[in-house]
Amino acid sequence: MITRSSALLQRPDSPSVDVTPLTLPSAWQTQLSRAIRDPRELCRRLGLDDAWLAGAERGHALFGIRVPEAFLARMRHDDPSDPLLRQVLPLAAEGESVPGYVTDPLAEAEHTPGPGLIHKYNGRVLLIASPACAVNCRYCFRRHFPYADNSPSRAQWERSLETLRNDPSIHEAILSGGDPLAASDRQLAWLVERLEAIPHLKRLRIHTRLPVVIPDRVDDALLGWLGATRLQKVVVLHINHAQEIDDAVFNACARLKQAGVTLLNQSVLLRGVNDSVEALAELSERLFEAGILPYYLHVLDPVTGAAHFDVPDEEARELVAGLREVLPGFLLPRLVREIPGEASKRPL
Template sequence: MSVVLNAPDDWQHEARAARITTAALLARLGLDAADFPAGVIADPAFPLMVPPHFLGLIRPGDPADPLLLQVLARGEEAWPQPERLTDPLSEADYRAAPGMLQKYRSRALLMASGSCAIHCRYCFRRHTDYGATMLTRARVAEALALIAADPAIDEVILSGGDPLSLPDARLAALVDAIAVIPHITTLRLHSRTLVAIPARVTAALLALLAGTRLRVVIVIHSNHAHELSAAGAAALARLRGAGVMLLNQSVLLARVNDTAETIAAHCRRLFACGVLPYYMHLTDPVAGAAHFDVNESDALRIEAQVRASLPGYLVPRFVREVPGEAAKTPLLAL
């Protein structure tokens, strides 16, 4: 039986509908500010974005729902948080050109978009000024010229924001321009959109990814098995059919996925969707997100339990990103 693809504008409609107020989100779920020990923030500076698909996966009436805790502006965000940063990974130090970061020798990262389908409250770029840092149309030529002049770079990473927030035509123009550079062999996209809005996998996107000469890797961002709906699994299957390698990165988050049982169930669900677990990040010290932190000793214990319960190929690498280091730092080395 053939799979019916979504109309090209379905995902854009969902993206436009993602903006929601705290009051409206709570009302939709039958909850009240008093259901949360520290209350909620009525009008946060980092606004709520929750697409209808993702909202439909949250359990109504449950203030502890792990998906809700990732997107609701809880009162803890406003608590004093000493030593928390607005640029926790010192990304300003790695800006090779407007819209381009180069932290590692063989890879270049392009901030392809300043938009995301969903606003995760722990996001390490929640304070980023995308107007100053994203890759605008006027900045593309300069960034690609730098990449073309450096044969040591063989992989281009599209990040943001979220590169899949770009319309198909604009994304295709960027991918085609990258593919012209002969020493680039791999295109990697980091995207939360595929979990938040599975309808983003359009026929045009599949044709683009299947048709490029580049090897395509998409690193999705999912933190909990409940995020991987049947619609999401079908979208991921279509991407695999287009020859895309699928990996997942998660963030270890207090009250969301901070047990070995939750992580193991998530890894098994990822594998059932054709996605291999890649990284489990410890939180970055971003201002406003300290309440998501899991301390390193607890993380080590959880990692050991996960290793004991899963085959090695399903165990994500527990890491922290340390500014200035040549690669992600394994938890055991911290």
């Protein structure tokens, strides 16, 4: 976090006064605030035909668009089939009612012992650390999540921390959102300091897309609190296509690894984005070059508004069978589906 010293806030001829330093937004926060939020602007910047605009505006009305400049820069101009654009471009199809698609596909509301706390699996709990995201992915299974009822605050976190303190079976705290790294480093440092004071906690896991879409998020302030914690640190990145990993992402990942972070990736199998053996193999290779291990390949969660991304299970299995023929085992992500109420993700 950049601060302006009190000396810079005084006139040269003024007597010494007690001035509280102003906290200025860091580079990543500035980029986040300047993300594209207008479908017309997105279409204009990428040179898309006007025919795409009407559908984009209809989809945007259902789930707002947000695309950071750093992510936009990796998209191909005048190419509506670009795999990065496909993940963020709203479509009219999002308004269609499709049987089996619901607003809470993982039934998370049934596993919420308190606001901002989700406890589905043995030994670990998930805390909503921020309702905000740096990029609004059109396939997001939480696109309808009631963030207004689960907006994090210190008072809410204190209640969640008390739940963790009283349950010695919990060994891992998972920060999620939204995107947990959309919270300020000051907030996150406060939370992690209290998590590591719980003696039976062993691991801190962070699920995030921010180091990918705004690599500048991995700055000295973040690495300060993350590197200092006694907890074992795991960052699970969300990357769906090799094109997402540029030099800035490489550098961000290198800095995380230097801080003692284990880097994993989970992808979603998406029609028109990564639904080929070639795309998935290239993704695994690129991930490993960046020091990230492929972890999960999720089939699409059936969330309302995302049916056009669906890849049938049998086709998904065939793709993974093809991957086995071209990749070593350690680069092969596990194909899984999350089933509400089950004790773990189900392998396919």
